[in-house]
Amino acid sequence: MPDASINDFFTPRGVAIIGASTKKGSPNNQTLRYAIEMSKTGKVFPVHPKAEEIEGKKAYTSLLEIPDPVDLVVMAVGSKSALQVAQDVKTRRESKGDAGAVAIVTAGFKEMGTPEAIKLQDDMMEIMRSCGARVIGPNCQGIADFYNGVNTSFSLPPVTLKGGLSIVSQSGAFATSYLRWAKEQKMVGMNKFITLGNMADVDVTEILEYLGNDEKTKSIAMYLEGTPNARKLMEVAAKVTKKKPVSVLKAGRTAMGSDVAHSHTASIAGDDAIYDGAFKQAGMLRAQSIADFYHTGRVFDRMPLPKGNRICLLTVIGGPSTICVDALAAAGAGKLATFSESFKEKARAILAPAANVGAPDGYIDMTASVNPKMHTDIIKLIMEEDDIDAVLFLTSPPGFLEDEELANSIIDGYNSVPDSKKKPFLTALMAGNSVAKCRLIMEEHGMPTFDMPDEAARVMSNMIRYAEYRKNA
Amino acid sequence: MPDASINDFFTPRGVAIIGASTKKGSPNNQTLRYAIEMSKTGKVFPVHPKAEEIEGKKAYTSLLEIPDPVDLVVMAVGSKSALQVAQDVKTRRESKGDAGAVAIVTAGFKEMGTPEAIKLQDDMMEIMRSCGARVIGPNCQGIADFYNGVNTSFSLPPVTLKGGLSIVSQSGAFATSYLRWAKEQKMVGMNKFITLGNMADVDVTEILEYLGNDEKTKSIAMYLEGTPNARKLMEVAAKVTKKKPVSVLKAGRTAMGSDVAHSHTASIAGDDAIYDGAFKQAGMLRAQSIADFYHTGRVFDRMPLPKGNRICLLTVIGGPSTICVDALAAAGAGKLATFSESFKEKARAILAPAANVGAPDGYIDMTASVNPKMHTDIIKLIMEEDDIDAVLFLTSPPGFLEDEELANSIIDGYNSVPDSKKKPFLTALMAGNSVAKCRLIMEEHGMPTFDMPDEAARVMSNMIRYAEYRKNA
Numbered sequence: 045m046p047d048a049s050i051n052d053f054f055t056p057r058g059v060a061i062i063g064a065s066t067k068k069g070s071p072n073n074q075t076l077r078y079a080i081e082m083s084k085t086g087k088v089f090p091v092h093p094k095a096e097e098i099e100g101k102k103a104y105t106s107l108l109e110i111p112d113p114v115d116l117v118v119m120a121v122g123s124k125s126a127l128q129v130a131q132d133v134k135t136r137r138e139s140k141g142d143a144g145a146v147a148i149v150t151a152g153f154k155e156m157g158t159p160e161a162i163k164l165q166d167d168m169m170e171i172m173r174s175c176g177a178r179v180i181g182p183n184c185q186g187i188a189d190f191y192n193g194v195n196t197s198f199s200l201p202p203v204t205l206k207g208g209l210s211i212v213s214q215s216g217a218f219a220t221s222y223l224r225w226a227k228e229q230k231m232v233g234m235n236k237f238i239t240l241g242n243m244a245d246v247d248v249t250e251i252l253e254y255l256g257n258d259e260k261t262k263s264i265a266m267y268l269e270g271t272p273n274a275r276k277l278m279e280v281a282a283k284v285t286k287k288k289p290v291s292v293l294k295a296g297r298t299a300m301g302s303d304v305a306h307s308h309t310a311s312i313a314g315d316d317a318i319y320d321g322a323f324k325q326a327g328m329l330r331a332q333s334i335a336d337f338y339h340t341g342r343v344f345d346r347m348p349l350p351k352g353n354r355i356c357l358l359t360v361i362g363g364p365s366t367i368c369v370d371a372l373a374a375a376g377a378g379k380l381a382t383f384s385e386s387f388k389e390k391a392r393a394i395l396a397p398a399a400n401v402g403a404p405d406g407y408i409d410m411t412a413s414v415n416p417k418m419h420t421d422i423i424k425l426i427m428e429e430d431d432i433d434a435v436l437f438l439t440s441p442p443g444f445l446e447d448e449e450l451a452n453s454i455i456d457g458y459n460s461v462p463d464s465k466k467k468p469f470l471t472a473l474m475a476g477n478s479v480a481k482c483r484l485i486m487e488e489h490g491m492p493t494f495d496m497p498d499e500a501a502r503v504m505s506n507m508i509r510y511a512e513y514r515k516n517a
Numbered sequence: 518m519p520d521a522s523i524n525d526f527f528t529p530r531g532v533a534i535i536g537a538s539t540k541k542g543s544p545n546n547q548t549l550r551y552a553i554e555m556s557k558t559g560k561v562f563p564v565h566p567k568a569e570e571i572e573g574k575k576a577y578t579s580l581l582e583i584p585d586p587v588d589l590v591v592m593a594v595g596s597k598s599a600l601q602v603a604q605d606v607k608t609r610r611e612s613k614g615d616a617g618a619v620a621i622v623t624a625g626f627k628e629m630g631t632p633e634a635i636k637l638q639d640d641m642m643e644i645m646r647s648c649g650a651r652v653i654g655p656n657c658q659g660i661a662d663f664y665n666g667v668n669t670s671f672s673l674p675p676v677t678l679k680g681g682l683s684i685v686s687q688s689g690a691f692a693t694s695y696l697r698w699a700k701e702q703k704m705v706g707m708n709k710f711i712t713l714g715n716m717a718d719v720d721v722t723e724i725l726e727y728l729g730n731d732e733k734t735k736s737i738a739m740y741l742e743g744t745p746n747a748r749k750l751m752e753v754a755a756k757v758t759k760k761k762p763v764s765v766l767k768a769g770r771t772a773m774g775s776d777v778a779h780s781h782t783a784s785i786a787g788d789d790a791i792y793d794g795a796f797k798q799a800g801m802l803r804a805q806s807i808a809d810f811y812h813t814g815r816v817f818d819r820m821p822l823p824k825g826n827r828i829c830l831l832t833v834i835g836g837p838s839t840i841c842v843d844a845l846a847a848a849g850a851g852k853l854a855t856f857s858e859s860f861k862e863k864a865r866a867i868l869a870p871a872a873n874v875g876a877p878d879g880y881i882d883m884t885a886s887v888n889p890k891m892h893t894d895i896i897k898l899i900m901e902e903d904d905i906d907a908v909l910f911l912t913s914p915p916g917f918l919e920d921e922e923l924a925n926s927i928i929d930g931y932n933s934v935p936d937s938k939k940k941p942f943l944t945a946l947m948a949g950n951s952v953a954k955c956r957l958i959m960e961e962h963g964m965p966t967f968d969m970p971d972e973a974a975r976v977m978s979n980m981i982r983y984a985e986y987r988k989n990a
Contacts, residue, residue, distance in 0.1 A: 069916075069917035071885055071886075071915070071917070074916060074917065151871060151884070152871060157876070198885070198915075199885070199913070199915060213836065214836065215834070215835055215836020215839075216836070217834030217835065217836050217837055217913050217947070218834075218837055220913065221834065221913040221947035221948060224947070224948035224949055224951045224952075225947060225948060225949035225968065226949065227949060227950075228949055228950035228951055228953075229949070229950065269839060293840065295836070295839035295843060296839065296843065297843040297846075297847060298842070298843050298847055299846070300842050300845065300846035300852070300877075301839050301840070301842045301843030301846060303877040304830075304838055304839045304842045307835075307873055307876045307877060307880070307882070308836065308838070308839060308882075309835070333844075333969070333971050333972070334837070334969045334970065334971050334972075335808070335969055360690075361688070361690030361691075361694065362688055362690065362777075362780075362782070363686065363687065363688020363689070363690050363740055363742070363768070363781065364688065364690055364691055364694065364807070365781070366688075366768035366769065366774050366777045366778040366781060367766065367807055369771070369773050369774045369776075369777045370768060370769065370770040370771050370773070370774030371806075372773065373770075373771035373772070373774060374771055379773070398624060398625060403780045404773075404776040404777060404780060407777060407780065409781075412544055412672070413544075440672070440690050440693065442544070443542075443547060444542035444543065444544070444547065474690070474694035474697070474698060475694060475697035475698060476698035476699065476700060476701055476702070477700075477701035477702065477950070478697045478700055478701055479697075480701075480950075495698065495808070496806070496807045496808055497807065499807075499808070
């Protein structure tokens with residue numbers, strides 16, 4: 045049998061869930077429910093030794109009994125059944141030619157570190173390979189595709205917000221947490237989601253290449269513990285980053301962290317300095333924190349690349365602005381813009397007399413005496429100014445500005461120029477959940493918001509760095 | 518006249534608000550409203566040229582007309598009236614002996630950088646000094662005291678949650694944003710709040726000393742742009758940190774940031790490396806980010822100091838744990854604990870068979886097969902174990918665990934030991950606002966929660982570092 049295509053994972057004619065549970069709320073019941081909920085065709089087939097029906101779907105006692113085409117097999121049953129499932133996959137491939145994509149969410153293989161568990165994984169994989177089945181996992185949460193309606197994870201929230209971000213992760217939790225973190229405030233629009241676990245077959249490099257060629261993927265976020273073939277990964281990454289941004293969070297920066305990574309997915313984290321240099325050379329953006337990782341990936345999907353590194357810092361809060369500028373300078377990519385005299389005149393005409401326009405250059409403190417119209421007008425002026433490449437806007441909205449009014453005044457200012465003149469605009473609203481509504485409205489209009497000004501500065505620096513790489517690439 | 522006492526700011530018999538506005542929603546109206554709302558005695562006196570009553574309070578045309586004792590004068594009127602107000606303060610001090618504490622929230626002084634504005638500040642301060650009035654500001658949001666019911670800020674939310682955190686800040690926005698950030702999820706319990714602005718009289722050192730002697734202050738958070746007498750600040754800090762923790766966020770790490778700080782409060786940020794070393798020597802904890810600053814200050818108020826640096830990482834999410842441990846190791850203060858054989862046996866008896874107890878040592882991955890009782894039992898076991906000094910708990914709560922049930926199972930485990938055996942326990946719930954309720958319940962029970970595991974690791978490292986300093990001090 046020739047090898048199945050990676051496409052089978054994302055565009056299956058049918059999905060079999062081996063080990064689907066009848067027990068409401070259990071992980072293996074939830075996997076089935078989420079798969080059904082996301083499916084556009086309803087072609088989801090639970091496999092269970094006794095049940096006749098689960099969650100309204102006819103159940104089968106074996107993969108072999110399902111009469112419909114099944115391109116994606118989700119193995120959620122205990123590892124002791126691993127060889128039987130592999131054999132069924134092989135039989136099905138040889139008899140019907142389908143069952144080419146297998147997502148093994150079950151744990152208890154190589155990551156256990158015992159000779160028995162390692163042998164079990166090896167034996168299972170030998171059968172899979174012999175029939176050309178492609179395997180994601182084991183020890184993962186499989187995949188999801190929000191456009192095609194596929195979901196094999198037990199904990200991926202039924203997010204409906206589609207977008208251009210795709211995630212590839214050696215940790216299921218990192219991928220699902222990313223989306224749960226983003227869900228309530230609609231901070232992420234998703235395309236594909238791939239968790240790799242032990243990478244017994246399909247590895248991070250193959251998926252990266254696939255996402256690089258995937259039209260709907262605008263931004264790739266990668267969580268990596270380690271890969272045996274780092275050189276190949278970097279070669280592929282260097283090609284992908286010439287088309288779209290790849291942010292990476294890499295575990296094993298320290299010996300202590302490497303130990304944990306090894307116990308997690310049996311990965312060898314490798315020499316961190318070598319990875320670090322290779323990421324840079326391949327044009328990947330290495331995140332310095334989880335917040336950095338989450339925000340950088342999503343912002344690339346929502347904002348255009350900056351044309352240069354000249355930033356206007358617009359603020360109503362002086363103190364946080366100093367820390368924001370410190371973070372910007374420390375990151376080393378962006379600098380404050382130089383305002384022309386005519387720009388400064390126009391800005392002063394818009395703002396209150398006490399406003400600080402241009403001390404230092406590139407900096408505007410509107411002071412607390414602001415109203416919605418001032419927001420719209422000053423943002424419009426900044427958007428129209430050719431000597432400014434990107435905008436950081438910091439506010440702790442005064443109590444006298446309503447969330448909705450403030451959000452709309454910012455959005456109106458941003459949208460006052462045609463798309464071709466748009467520049468990245470990141471807003472930090474330093475007021476936690478007390479401005480949740482304002483943030484939600486802005487996110488719904490594609491404008492990224494942050495809790496923390498220094499975090500926004502670091503993400504902006506990532507955008508500038510990537511834009512410069514693309515210019516020189 | 519002898520100098521008034523700093524105490525007058527926090528325990529005033531009456532508060533005059535010069536420049537109180539009749540215009541609903543304006544900053545100077547809000548200042549009055551918040552002052553009234555917070556006041557326990559109702560002794561708040563608006564001063565306004567024409568109004569007879571504002572917000573239900575009789576208004577006076579001048580400070581001199583108020584018949585009741587006024588210990589705290591809030592100057593919110595435009596800077597052109599500065600000398601008149603100063604003269605009224607002097608007259609009042611000389612005739613009635615009160616009006617000793619003056620909070621000048623008005624801007625338009627030295628921070629403007631013009632000769633006129635600098636002279637105005639100097640002239641005003643000369644009058645104030647001549648009558649022994651103590652001044653906070655100008656160009657600030659004044660002060661608040663949540664136990665005594667004082668508030669001079671126009672943007673400080675009417676938080677009612679009292680606690681042991683006091684904030685001293687050269688930026689009003691940093692102080693108010695801190696509380697707004699914390700408000701909805703009740704992450705901070707507040708005592709005193711002091712914003713210093715241009716520090717024309719009362720400076721950061723004097724306030725630090727005051728807070729050091731303030732019994733209800735358990736933790737001090739300081740935002741600093743610069744002080745002309747850094748040596749004195751460090752001398753005082755070295756004494757205060759022997760009694761209670763002081764976290765500091767310092768602006769001006771970079772030249773670009775220093776420029777902004779100068780335009781903000783006319784501060785000279787100074788040589789960052791010198792500040793950095795001095796903070797360390799004085800036992801202050803320098804925050805590396807705004808999130809670090811906010812969390813470190815609040816956590817010291819809620820959790821006991823660790824007795825050592827041996828950390829147990831309890832998790833259900835492998836990937837995020839690797840990044841958490843990397844952050845812990847990079848911070849260099851904590852290390853993973855060494856589990857005894859009997860501890861491991863007991864832990865395994867509590868958890869699912871697939872759970873990883875002790876690979877690597879100090880690490881427990883419960884896997885996704887968890888229930889509330891397991892949470893309570895394993896946390897109880899960890900709390901009772903003498904070879905563990907502190908706990909990091911990471912979870913992205915599975916959908917099948919209800920927020921309330923999960924929160925209570927964690928709280929029960931933590932509270933299963935007497936207070937004398939309590940150790941710091943920081944929880945990262947990687948699921949954004951989708952677990953807001955769980956986080957709120959935990960915070961209400963004094964258990965700090967985080968969005969991000971690496972952030973929790975950095976804050977834990979700050980706790981360990983400070984505990985070690987206290988041991989050696």
